[in-house]
Amino acid sequence: MTNYTIKNKIFQHYRVKLTTILITFFFLFILPSHSNNVFAIYDPLIVLNNKFGIHIIDESDLDDAKNLVNENGDWGYVTLVIQKEDRNTVKWQKVFDKLREDHLIPIVRIATRPQGSNWEKPNPDEIDGWVSFLNSLNWVIENRYVIIGNEPNHAKEWGGEIDPVSYANYLKVFSQKLKSRSNDFFILEGALDASAKNTKGTMDEQEFLTKMVTSVPDVFENVDGWASHSYPNPDFSSPPTDEGRESLKTYQWELDLLKTLSIKKDFPIFITETGWSQKNLTEDKIGEYYQYAFSNVWSDPRIVAVTPFILNYIDDPFKDFSWKKQDGSFYKFYDIVKNFPKVKGSPTQIDKAQILIGIIPHDEIADKFFPFTLAVVNQGQAIWDTRKINITGNGIEAVPIKASAPETVTPGHIALFAGIGKVQNFAKYINNFLSIENNKKIISNKYYFNILNPEVSPSPLNQFINNIIWVLTTHLKN
Incomplete structure (x- = not known):
């Protein structure tokens, strides 16, 4: 079975369940319309500027x-x-x-x-x-x-x-x-x-x-x-x-x-x-x-x-x-x-995202591939074209996005991203994370998660933690 077939089977298996779970989270968050983080003014004359x-x-x-x-x-x-x-x-x-x-x-x-x-x-x-x-x-x-x-x-x-x-x-x-x-x-x-x-x-x-x-x-x-x-x-x-x-x-x-x-x-x-x-x-x-x-x-x-x-x-x-x-x-x-010739301006916008929740089965993988679904809120000023958003992270290979909804996300609204990642190296517990990238710049928090090697038995403490996670995840799925 090819890697492509494996990834598609995993993705199809989890897509409906994971999306359904995430929709529930839409009603559990009161989302700010924007961030009040302090930045600083920029010189408008050093960027492409349409003065009209x-x-x-x-x-x-x-x-x-x-x-x-x-x-x-x-x-x-x-x-x-x-x-x-x-x-x-x-x-x-x-x-x-x-x-x-x-x-x-x-x-x-x-x-x-x-x-x-x-x-x-x-x-x-x-x-x-x-x-x-x-x-x-x-x-x-x-x-x-x-x-x-x-x-x-x-x-x-x-x-x-x-x-x-x-x-x-x-x-x-x-x-x-x-x-x-x-x-x-x-x-x-x-x-x-x-x-x-x-x-x-x-x-x-x-x-x-x-x-x-x-x-x-x-x-x-x-x-x-x-x-x-x-x-x-x-x-x-x-x-x-x-x-x-x-x-x-x-x-x-x-x-x-x-x-x-x-x-x-x-x-x-x-x-x-x-x-x-x-x-x-x-x-x-x-x-x-x-x-x-x-x-x-x-x-x-x-x-x-x-x-x-x-x-x-x-x-x-x-x-x-x-x-x-x-x-x-x-x-x-x-x-x-x-009709006068003008410049295509390129003003600076704050681009910021917050990964609210991720559904990532920590111990259900096939040939090092794992599915994920993320709920992400646009906390900046730019309007996203989600087709141009990338998912990056630590401990995984480049993550192709299989689906996103909606295609355009205005500030204060949520997007869903679903895809397949690949573990680079197994250990008993690896602190992996996913982040959102737009225009080659990381714009989100780090969303940490763990992937277990099914061939390695976890410690009693980790097994206990895994069982709690499994119970909570199963409860949400049901």
Whole structure:
């Protein structure tokens, strides 16, 4: 009888019984949806990165966003806003899972709530609640991009006040608390309005930043990237060839300003708002501008993401910025950007598995072959293709997987793997183990088991242990 025939007979003999046993275990575990292990942020510019993105206001726009930023590429960005009264973990986990499936990287801007004509001033006492909420989510990739605030040099964005000192303290405390919970949080400051003047309702960005740094010198200690609203002003209508403050290169002016304030960090750039208004420009002209900008301006290697404002806003006050028309179709510049050559991004995801239980007959082997079935939970961020998962281990030869179900496993869900292993060397008791391997990397715990040599009589103690295992296994089988 060939080894292949032996392995198939063993596999067929145990497949139904072992799978039935394992299904029982599904109801014996309360599985975490994700792991809260601390890792650390990575530099998004050292991996393949698709910097194309878009700003959205509603998760119903995700399909259109995916079609825009991932055509001819993969893993583009979306900037989205979460208001404090919308901190529903179940809702936002579903959104994040959708982003994961669509290969979209979220940049999350936190917000308070509208209060008359202003946005409510953030309350430092609510920071802990924000941190707990943000940490409760299983994020799409290892870097958890969070923007703290929005244009705080506008009074309407800070409860009707202009208070750079208050914002600096808020940013410092918020960033510290996020980092204390997880080093995966990649923190961006609230982008400022570089075109704002010193008026009753606004403050010049240079003065605002200077007061922030003077009052709180280490305000940017835990900030990892620079968020910029690099709009082509005045009137959101200037050509992309302009430079300096109030241009597409506003971010460069801001970085230069930071150096004069003794901020020595070399921040990667996130242009979370930009774009042209159709109030003064045709859609054809805007299309030309986007073509030039992505080719000659946003090609800057320091830029991680460009998310123009805004994909779908067909009413006032932002209808002139919308990429989508009232009839549901898109302006021409949508297709221009959609068809633009892009990079197939490869962001870092946490890939982690936990072998919950294994059914491995410890003393029923044939010609050193033994069957196994494993129940494994996906505790990471990546979606598994189980056809590409390998089983490896110690004390056995390479293990071919005979079956797995289902073929695709999202985080928080369980997969079953069944196959045949071969013992390399017998002893009275060998501490063998199996592990899960994905993309040539071990991602799971070691699941230990023992294989007895039927030709070697175990010690009385080991025989007693074996009998207990046999009784328990038989009870479960029945």
